[in-house]
Amino acid sequence: MEGSPKLLHKRKDYRDLKFSAAVQAEIARSNNESLMSPRSNAPVVAIVGSLNVDFITRTKRLPEAGETLTAISFDIGFGGKGANQAVACGRLSRRKPKVAASADASTDHSDETVNVRMIGAVGDDSFADDFIRSLQADGIDTTGVVRLPKQKTGIANIIVEDESGENRILLAPNANYARPGEVDLVPDDADVVVFQLEIPLEQVLYNMKKAHAANQYVLLNPAPAQVLPDDAYENIDCLVVNETEAATLSQLSGAEARDIDRVATGLLDRGVRHLVVVTLGAKGVYYISRSNGPAEARGTFISACKAKVVDTTAAGDTFVGASAVFIARAKDRTLDPREGIEFANRAAARTVEKPGAMAAIPWLDEV
Numbered sequence: 001m002e003g004s005p006k007l008l009h010k011r012k013d014y015r016d017l018k019f020s021a022a023v024q025a026e027i028a029r030s031n032n033e034s035l036m037s038p039r040s041n042a043p044v045v046a047i048v049g050s051l052n053v054d055f056i057t058r059t060k061r062l063p064e065a066g067e068t069l070t071a072i073s074f075d076i077g078f079g080g081k082g083a084n085q086a087v088a089c090g091r092l093s094r095r096k097p098k099v100a101a102s103a104d105a106s107t108d109h110s111d112e113t114v115n116v117r118m119i120g121a122v123g124d125d126s127f128a129d130d131f132i133r134s135l136q137a138d139g140i141d142t143t144g145v146v147r148l149p150k151q152k153t154g155i156a157n158i159i160v161e162d163e164s165g166e167n168r169i170l171l172a173p174n175a176n177y178a179r180p181g182e183v184d185l186v187p188d189d190a191d192v193v194v195f196q197l198e199i200p201l202e203q204v205l206y207n208m209k210k211a212h213a214a215n216q217y218v219l220l221n222p223a224p225a226q227v228l229p230d231d232a233y234e235n236i237d238c239l240v241v242n243e244t245e246a247a248t249l250s251q252l253s254g255a256e257a258r259d260i261d262r263v264a265t266g267l268l269d270r271g272v273r274h275l276v277v278v279t280l281g282a283k284g285v286y287y288i289s290r291s292n293g294p295a296e297a298r299g300t301f302i303s304a305c306k307a308k309v310v311d312t313t314a315a316g317d318t319f320v321g322a323s324a325v326f327i328a329r330a331k332d333r334t335l336d337p338r339e340g341i342e343f344a345n346r347a348a349a350r351t352v353e354k355p356g357a358m359a360a361i362p363w364l365d366e367v
Contacts, residue, residue, distance in 0.1 A: 042112060043328040045089050046190035047321075048119045048207055049082020050176045050198030051145065052154035053127045054357050056313075058162050072162055078131050079357040080154055080176070081196040081223060084314050086118040088321020088361050089194075090138040092347055093329075096363035097139075112139055114328050119144035119185045120199070121175040123151040134358075144187070151175040154198075158313060158357070165309040165352065171224070173198065182206045192217045192328045194320065197224055208235040217274075217327055221320045222249060233271035238327065240277045240320050241267075264288045264299055275337055279319055280304075281312070285345055289337045302341055305349035314357040315348045321361070322347040343367070 058072040093114035118140050122128040124147055131153065132142050152174040160167045181202035186193055193211040195204050195218070204220075205228075211218050212235040219238040222228065225248035233239075241249065247257040250266050257263065264276045268288055275289040281304070288299030326340035347367045354360035 042115045043191040044115045044117060044187065044189055045093075045192045045194065045324050045328045046117045046119055046144075046187050047082050047086040047089065047194045047324075048185045048199070048204075049085065049194070049196045050080035050154055050173070051078070051083045051118070051120045051122050051131060052080030052156045052171065052173075052176070052198070053077075053131070054079040054156050054158055056158045056160065056356060058160045058355070060162055062159065062161065062168070075356065077356055077358055078127075078134050079156060079314070080120075081198050081221065081317055082120050083118060083131075083135065084317035084358055084361065085194055085196070085221070085321045085324070086116055086135065086140050087138050087358050088314075088318045088347070089114060089116040089325050090135075090140045091361055091363040092318075092322050092367065093325045093364065094139060095365040114325050115141065117141045117144055117187060117190070119187070121146050121148050121151070121179060123147070123153040123175045124149050125152055127153045144185070148175050148178050151178045160311055160313065160355075165311050167311065167313045169313075171198065179203070184210065186211045186214070186216065188214070190216055192219060192324050194219045194221070194324050196221045196320075197226060201226065205229070205232055205235075208232065211235070212237075219320065219324055219327065221316070223316070225249065227251065230270065233267070234273070236272050237274040238277065238323065239267060239272050239275070240279065240316075240323060242279045242281070242316060246278050260286045261288075261299055277323070277337075277341060279316060279348075281315075282309075285319075285341055287337055287341055300338065302338070302345060305346050307349040307352050309352045311355045311357075311360060312352050314360050315352050317357075318351040318361050319344045319348040322367075 054077045056075045059069060063069045094112040118135055122131055128147050132145055135142050154174045154176045155172050157170040158167055176199050181200055185207050193216050195208060208218050217237045218235055220236045221240045222245050225245040246263045250263045260278055264278050264286060265288060268276045278286045284304040285302045286299050322344035323340055326343050347362060350362040350367055351360045
């Protein structure tokens with residue numbers, strides 16, 4: 001794969017992960033040793049990011065200023081872009097497991113094709129233990145999820161319009177923002193490292209640079225959108241953005257921001273090493289890559305898969321997780337971007353057909 005690091009697959013035991021002394025201390029305090037033993041011959045995807053509790057309200061329409069409406073429904077679930085993407089990686093790398101015979105029985109993940117590790121932080125509130133158990137049930141190694149004393153777990157208030165399935169989200173980061181910027185979070189043996197921007201930007205930039213220096217494949221989903229420093233792009237192998245995020249990063253506006261080919265090419269030219277993907281919702285996906293050497297003269301458009309839209313909340317996170325799994329499984333062969341993007345496109349289409357965020361993410365055999 002020209003222009004991006006070669007994926008290596010010499011595995012270590014998960015107990016050999018190397019973190020800074022500060023993070024090791026936090027992990028010891030968190031007492032959340034994973035219940036799973038990852039397969040030693042499978043590639044590793046590490047998701048460095050946020051864990052939030054989702055408060056999801058469905059409504060016919062948004063209230064006007066000063067207006068009170070009665071909602072259709074309310075649910076509480078687990079989410080955060082980091083956790084959602086980890087769950088997408090976990091589910092899209094294995095078949096849906098059979099229901100355990102008893103509450104004490106462990107879930108069988110013996111068919112997993114990728115080892116998935118979540119790296120992040122929760123608080124010491126009542127949500128933390130259930131959140132960690134939920135991730136483990138989806139085959140995710142939670143050794144790197146630390147429980148921070150005197151902190152609250154991050155939360156997101158999500159309002160979903162029932163007719164369109166469109167959502168609006170208000171985020172309180174809490175524990176996700178409670179650690180200092182330059183904390184070593186990237187496992188030494190990860191093949192693919194996935195980042196978002198629901199943890200401090202300086203933390204993301206520091207760890208992307210560390211992962212790039214270690215020849216690990218870096219996938220960034222810059223959401224919530226914010227402008228990145230110019231030197232960040234050289235540490236990114238794959239950049240996955242929606243139209244809003246693409247416009248923010250490009251710093252273009254009006255007709256220029258709507259020219260997806262111009263926007264994506266500009267982002268690739270800033271130094272992205274392999275692939276820029278722009279998700280366009282119901283319109284489909286656009287991508288441009290360096291797979292064949294120099295950047296292609298124009299990118300490629302793929303139509304959206306047909307879906308009956310119920311809730312779009314986790315569509316983007318599912319797309320990112322599916323992409324990370326495909327890249328990790330590619331191993332040493334030349335990566336065909338179209339094949340991986342079509343897989344991610346199908347997975348996202350299945351997600352929007354169900355309500356909720358994490359609960360809507362499909363398993364491999366459902367795509």
